[in-house]
Amino acid sequence: MNTSYTLAELLTVNLARSFKDREVGFTGLVTGGAAALYGTAIPLAAMSLAKEMHAPGLTILLAGWSHNPDLSALDQLPDSEFDSLLRDLPCEAHMMSYPGTWAIRRGDIDFGFSSAVQVDRVGNINSVCIGEYEHPKVRLVGPILQPEHMALFGREYVMLPHHHQRNFVDQVDFISGVGHPGGAAGRAELGLRGGGPEWVVTPKCILDFDRTKGAIRYKSVHNASDRKNPDMFFLDLDPSAVDITPPPTTEELDVLRRKVDPKKVLLR
Amino acid sequence: MNNNNSKSKVGTLAEAAALIADGSRLAIGGFAIYQHPMALLRELVKQGKRELTVVGTVNGNDVDLLAGAGCLKEVETSYVGLERFGLAPNFRRAVEAGELKVVDYPEVLSFDRFRASQEAMTFWPCDYLGGTDVLAKNPAIKAFQCPITQRTLYAVPPADPDVVVLHAIAADEDGNVLFPKRHLLPQGLDLNMGRGCDVVIVTVEKIVSKGYVKRHAAQNLLPGYKITMIVEAPFGAHPCPVLGRYDTDIAHFEAYATAGKSVETFKAYLDEYVYDLPDHQAYLEKVGAHRLLNLFETDSL
Numbered sequence: 001m002n003t004s005y006t007l008a009e010l011l012t013v014n015l016a017r018s019f020k021d022r023e024v025g026f027t028g029l030v031t032g033g034a035a036a037l038y039g040t041a042i043p044l045a046a047m048s049l050a051k052e053m054h055a056p057g058l059t060i061l062l063a064g065w066s067h068n069p070d071l072s073a074l075d076q077l078p079d080s081e082f083d084s085l086l087r088d089l090p091c092e093a094h095m096m097s098y099p100g101t102w103a104i105r106r107g108d109i110d111f112g113f114s115s116a117v118q119v120d121r122v123g124n125i126n127s128v129c130i131g132e133y134e135h136p137k138v139r140l141v142g143p144i145l146q147p148e149h150m151a152l153f154g155r156e157y158v159m160l161p162h163h164h165q166r167n168f169v170d171q172v173d174f175i176s177g178v179g180h181p182g183g184a185a186g187r188a189e190l191g192l193r194g195g196g197p198e199w200v201v202t203p204k205c206i207l208d209f210d211r212t213k214g215a216i217r218y219k220s221v222h223n224a225s226d227r228k229n230p231d232m233f234f235l236d237l238d239p240s241a242v243d244i245t246p247p248p249t250t251e252e253l254d255v256l257r258r259k260v261d262p263k264k265v266l267l268r
Numbered sequence: 269m270n271n272n273n274s275k276s277k278v279g280t281l282a283e284a285a286a287l288i289a290d291g292s293r294l295a296i297g298g299f300a301i302y303q304h305p306m307a308l309l310r311e312l313v314k315q316g317k318r319e320l321t322v323v324g325t326v327n328g329n330d331v332d333l334l335a336g337a338g339c340l341k342e343v344e345t346s347y348v349g350l351e352r353f354g355l356a357p358n359f360r361r362a363v364e365a366g367e368l369k370v371v372d373y374p375e376v377l378s379f380d381r382f383r384a385s386q387e388a389m390t391f392w393p394c395d396y397l398g399g400t401d402v403l404a405k406n407p408a409i410k411a412f413q414c415p416i417t418q419r420t421l422y423a424v425p426p427a428d429p430d431v432v433v434l435h436a437i438a439a440d441e442d443g444n445v446l447f448p449k450r451h452l453l454p455q456g457l458d459l460n461m462g463r464g465c466d467v468v469i470v471t472v473e474k475i476v477s478k479g480y481v482k483r484h485a486a487q488n489l490l491p492g493y494k495i496t497m498i499v500e501a502p503f504g505a506h507p508c509p510v511l512g513r514y515d516t517d518i519a520h521f522e523a524y525a526t527a528g529k530s531v532e533t534f535k536a537y538l539d540e541y542v543y544d545l546p547d548h549q550a551y552l553e554k555v556g557a558h559r560l561l562n563l564f565e566t567d568s569l
Contacts, residue, residue: 032352084509147400148374176372176400
């Protein structure tokens with residue numbers, strides 16, 4: 001087992017293993033440092049790695065519209081959704097209008113990635129405001145595509161660039177994307193046919209959900225020492241007996257470094 | 269009108285802004301920080317428009333400028349932010365102060381609201397809002413039972429703007445608007461907006477001849493009968509990019525975001541770039557020919 005790998009490589013490999021052949025994965029264009037790494041770069045690297053390893057028929061939707069972009073043509077991570085850089089990046093299809101290539105309500109998109117300022121104990125996410133909706137302490141950008149990500153996609157990976165207790169709350173201040181309130185039965189009662197958050201990925205751990213109760217829980221921690229880290233105990237979360245996030249294999253690291261990201265554009 | 273041809277739809281920025289009354293529901297073309305009709309929005313600021321409602325899809329410095337100048341009462345959209353330049357500072361301050369109301373829509377439904385207007389429908393149906401605060405906080409969205417399947421569906425109100433303002437590359441004096449062959453979602457959404465409203469104002473980089481339009485008829489996606497007024501405004505989206513013509517003015521956006529940090533510094537920005545300048549030509553001279561020419565990008569129609 002190779003023990004020399006970065007946190008970003010560990011997350012990339014674990015995400016990649018969870019994608020299946022012929023799936024369609026959707027990633028937005030998140031900007032700025034760690035947010036861009038977790039929201040865009042790691043998802044792109046993971047989908048590319050899956051295509052090389054076991055899922056050659058997977059379709060990558062970059063910024064939602066560039067189908068299977070040629071990432072090897074990039075010298076930098078794009079930071080604009082709709083300007084000339086991304087327009088001129090070679091790809092298999094452009095979505096030029098709405099409605100366009102994908103039929104989002106028919107379930108064309110198997111999985112997506114989102115970020116959030118708050119996640120609560122049933123996996124609801126919030127990107128709208130902190131504090132009371134009508135008089136917020138902090139007004140954020142708005143729901144964007146989160147309602148669709150969390151209701152219409154087959155599953156969702158919520159990517160948090162920091163593992164702060166303040167990002168995990170009892171109840172989010174605004175539900176812009178629905179988690180698993182009341183578990184699978186609760187989602188069905190809300191008229192949601194499937195989907196919802198699969199994992200919440202942070203620099204410390206991967207969380208998933210008890211689908212009967214709908215409760216968030218630790219799935220794995222990246223470092224054994226975090227099983228006893230007092231900062232990891234909040235809400236009802238208890239890391240003391242969870243697995244260690246499975247490390248990359250030598251082959252995965254080799255493909256990732258040599259084929260997927262040889263110029264270190266994605267995982268710097 | 270500055271043109272003697274009785275058929276001409278060509279007007280000035282001041283004439284276009286005069287078509288937008290205080291209290292109007294205004295839809296602004298472009299997306300996030302891309303291709304907004306900024307020259308016309310600066311004219312709205314200059315004329316001191318008040319109590320506007322912006323009905324949008326994904327907004328950015330368009331809404332932020334109007335919010336910072338006190339022109340807005342309400343915004344109905346899925347996003348207001350400056351993407352890589354951070355949160356929209358004036359929008360954020362106005363909402364946190366309780367001076368600006370936001371009605372939050374999911375992104376796809378914000379697009380569908382303009383499809384509803386285009387189809388003259390009184391609502392657009394959807395089935396996926398259960399459990400969200402988008403639904404819980406918006407009394408204009410009504411639950412109903414599907415008459416075919418008996419499932420619970422939600423009726424989302426149409427966008428129904430009073431006026432649509434867009435920015436495009438080229439149009440002729442009859443109002444035929446050309447779109448680049450390789451366009452992206454923002455230009456596609458401009459079409460949804462432009463096709464669903466009776467008053468549509470389009471600012472363009474260049475007014476071209478009727479012969480030029482006929483040579484590009486396949487790219488005339490908003491024919492003249494849809495258009496109320498055409499205004500020539502070169503670099504009319506600055507500091508936003510126009511796909512196929514020029515890129516984002518990064519330095520200007522950075523200065524804008526910094527200026528937005530306080531009411532005082534933003535007032536100084538407005539003085540410098542709006543109130544103290546007589547017109548769009550003076551704005552372009554202030555930004556500077558060298559700066560503008562450095563923004564050119566080279567895709568073609």
